[in-house]
Amino acid sequence: MRRRDVLAGALGLTTAGALIPSTEAAAEVPATIDDVVFGKITGTPLSDQQLAAQIAATRADFRSCRYSQAARRLPRLLAQAEASARHVAAPQAERASTRLAQAYCVTTQLLLKLHDDGMAYSTADRAVQAARLGGDPVVAAEATRLAATVLRRNQHRDGAQRLVLQAAERLDSETGLAQPREIAKYGELLAVAAYTAAMRDDRDTAWTLLGEADDATRRSGSVDDGQLTPLDLAVYKISVARALGDFGSAVGYARQVDPTRITAPERRARYWEDTALALHGRGRPEAAFQALLAAEQDTPQEVRYRPWAQDLTQNLLTADTRGALVGVRDLARRIGVT
Template identity: 50%
Template sequence: MWRGDAMGGELQWSALPEARQAAAVGDFGTLLRVARTAARLTLAEAGQRCGYSAATLSRIERGRQRLTDVTVLRRLAAIFDIPPELFGLTDMNGPAIHQSAPPIDKVRGKAARREVGEDSVRRREVLGGLAGLVGSTLAGSTPAPTPPDRVVASLEDILLGHCPPPNRPIDPDWLRTMLTHAWSDFRACRYTRLSARLPQLVSAATASHSLTTEGQRPSAAATLARTYHLTTQVLVKLHEDGMAWSAMDRARHAAREADDPLLYAETARMTAIVLRRTRHGQRAQQTLIDAAQDLDESTRLRSPQQVAAYGRLLATAAYTAALTDRRDTARELLQEADEAGRRNGDRGEFADVDVMLYRISVARVLNDFGAAVQYARELRPDQLGTVERRARYWEDYALALHGRGAYTESFRALLAAERIAPQEVRYRPWAQHLTVALLNADRRQALPDLRNFAVRIGTPL
């Protein structure tokens, strides 16, 4: 038990520098995340304990939703065995949340005589109390939700069926145009615009698929699958893994109905990404390899689009292997992906420069920071076709430089990412985490603009 350990000394996780720093600055979301991961709980499991959805708990942990209510803090401290002083609570023995609760012996004495009506009243009171606790966190002092928070909340309602889709026919051409615009927003890292567009798109694509005639269903299913591909990518970027799993599963069902090899391949890639983020790395690896073999056998890779899909599968498999330190496998898969990229030349969405981008990522996650920096310097970011890819380049470059201890250069790379994709830096977790790491490392204040940058992108100080 954590409490028993605490009596003999400080809890191990609370002695971590990350926990101490978070407690010092009042970053309760980070404290909650460290306590949750120390208990080996997923967001979904932890959410079940405290009555939050995984998405809401994720927003709290990332500091997007502030914890200010003392009653809520006491409740979370008790549930997750967080020392109350870390939450700034000096008295955990004050009035209980339910002050009118009778002594336990009286409850037992009355249990046999309790009527069904009394049970239902009690349940309503308990649920009402929990709703009030959640509401007190969401209201009043809580900052206005950011665009990522808004899109997550809206998608959560849609995926859970709280927002039924329109019951009228949807114009397929209008829907495809909307999907094209949404993908353009994603590739340009325009998350504010995407947050307004994507929930409506998911709802409309769902309605179109359910209301279409039998002959049009494959086309509607293909549009729905591509919509859920985009949704999955957005949720993965925001670290909403539980919701990404749901979106990925819906993409799989739609792709199966559309019966398109390219959709199968991209759906398998999305599936593998979600699998590896939820600690199923071996299954993710096998999914990617199987999908690449199936695509090769079914199409013989006759078109640039098929070659590009094949290359993306292998490059994603290489990155997946690197995450589990399978270096030789990662390098072999990258070599195969490179051959596919060279076959495509500068055509399509996957070429040799995209393989080089994966080389940087693979080297970084293998902690070969010197190699990652070298690869990054060999690649000009303007060679990459989209803002999203260029932002990914600067992300890997900045993180690799930080890994080498080159903090000034890492900060410059972070500024470069902000210049080309300000919303990527403002709203993505990697940029926030790197900024905090740079602040912690910059004890001599050699980076005078760093604190101003942290404030500009909304990093909790």
């Protein structure tokens, strides 16, 4: 699959990846995420401002579904964040640990997107450990959210549910949810818990938690870019209904959302994913195919590299024995599905 091309070299799925161009000495240029995680490659420490800028740039690539660009940035970013945390003066140690946690969080997000769950397990653990040293409750909550997602992906759904709910309780007790960013993160944790409950087929808990998440998100008001909005929670309704196998309701919720109003491409991609899969589950292959095409036009790397799009394309291609889905074979060729 082409999605492996994103990670090959940059994230260590092969041993022959090209090095990222850098003005640093070649020995200091990280080749793969594996090299950084296992200590084979080191980087040069950066100031807090420089590191924050590098993290922001990588996040921007991720949120814009520029997955290949984010993958190219990540090894060097992690090496620099690790070096900064090791060599920082004591008064700035907590801040440097927080930056390291943020770097590992965005790495874990990309790994999860591309279903490299094994490496995501390692980077999520690094994020949690660094966040604990950093002392920022919101960053710690985000790291724990990603760790719970890794657990859920590995079929540890009960453990994932406990972990994310404990993170929400901890964030509440440590901060009192006094600031908008704290309330917004609390809402996101509840939304993740709702989706996890749906994956566990716990219908009542899923919808109760999603209602609480929606309330928290609305209370947070104006928040930083990247945090959940009420519109994002409307997309979560599609996700929860689909995970519960209620494809009719999922399609109904999808009709209530205007994807052009979702500002973050990565979140629009989630809308297209849930909508296309719900339509397919509802037995509407033509509509599912149209949603898939819309996703490709809007967020091309989402369709080119993500497993859901690859698998759905394969299913549509296999089922289209009469050639009713005009263009499905062209799509398959474009994204590397055979």
